[in-house]
Amino acid sequence: MRNQYSLYFLDIDGTLIKGKDLLPKTKTFIQQLRKEGKQIYYVTNHPVRCHDEHVEYLTKLGLSINKEELITPLDGLKRFFNKIDVPYCVYVAASSMVKQKLRDWDIPVIEGTDRQLDNCYVVLGMSSSLNYGILQEAYECIQKGATVLVLNPDRTCPSNDYKLLDTGLFLKLFEESGDLVEEPIIIGKPSVWMQEVLAEKINVPKHEVVIIGDTIASDIALGNALGIDSVFLTNTDIERNYETKTSTHVMSSIKELVERWC
Template sequence: MKQYEHYFFDLDGTLINGEGLLPYAKELISCLRKQKKQVFFLTNHPVRSRRVLTNDLQELGLDIFYDELITPIMGLKEYFAPRNKDSRKLYVAGSKMIKEELREQGFTVVDEHASEEPKNIAVVLGMTPDLTYNQLQVGFWLMQQGAELILLNGDLLCPHPKGFLIDTGSLARVLEHKDKKPVIVGKPSYWMQQALLRAMRGNVENAVIIGDSLTSDIGIGNSLNIDTVLVCSGVTSIHQMQHAVQLPTVIFPSVREIYQLIKG
């Protein structure tokens, strides 16, 4: 593990669980800082804005900076980069913070009373505790009239101290129908890959991605030919490996073992 110079960490299930840090997460990041390693945080978190999430993690004691956090909003920006985002309006079935961040990024966010043609609207779905039936229904009506569906992340479940939370990918099953395949902008999508490459200026040599999801974390690493580390502290257990399609470079029970290995 010491041979890497660039470390990409997933958050939920890897460094945090619910509202708290997992054991040795803080110590691992601090150790890498002392060794002058470059650290990024690559998350599918669809609820809080990038700035709020950074501040919340800092309050938990994690050594993280705003520019090191890569979120699905950055994948969304990559998706719209070759398109004219001014000509596409967004209806967001998601959190208020995500709506505010999209507006700050120059997107036009509309409500259920929008007068635009549905074909010029994209429905953006992101899991949030305050998601309502009305938001889902308005999004579904727009899709039936030609609107595109964009998922901030495709994860089915999110780790939580009580078990698992229903995530965006599960909620999307309500909106999906045979003629409307959604666009996913979070890990492991091409758009999130581009966000990662942009952060690294295209150089991913001596890099490693550490996460708990075979689909999103190991998947994005394999797509970019980056070494991967699976930790079994979140959505994936060691027993699932016998049926796995995406295989990691190495497996650890948690970041505790990575910390012990790196600190020497």
């Protein structure tokens, strides 16, 4: 690898995969990193699958990954709740996996909104099981003063044919209602909780660490907050008005990166 980096944080959607396909040269890139003994962490804002499912999914796509190498918004969420030292409750407007994880961590998850909600948080995350009833109950919690925890701020997610509605757009619904009492808290990249999760993984000088992603607002912002180099990939065109100077490098895709660095 013709660069100084020994630890790589890699975004997944739009960087390594698009929809259900690996992007060109992704396999070559990962194989090269493995061959040279580089450290790899996959950092996703994907709020639907648990770690095991995500690893299985990526392995099926042909990506070499270990469970310990995957970082998701759930890691940030766990960190967030660990720091709360007063009684609270949580309403989940996200996938059933998120709900199950919170229960596994003994976090008080509520069903329905027919009780007094002191220190209530609504966990909001894109999921195909979100429906009107769930969004309405979340809205009721919000009207009672709940704070929204946003698993990922992305408004859309790249996929094969059409982009997917993502969590940031559901947040917009609540913001447009005018009933948000508390400022929403972003949990996924580039939040301070995710910064802490990544910072713990860095065991080499910072100039040897790089983050690679296709979103300025999450991937590149996270790299800048950590004081590490970044590569912004323009291939998914998710950022139409990006400021290239915010990242250390700008390339079109992993394919170009492989051609230049491998």
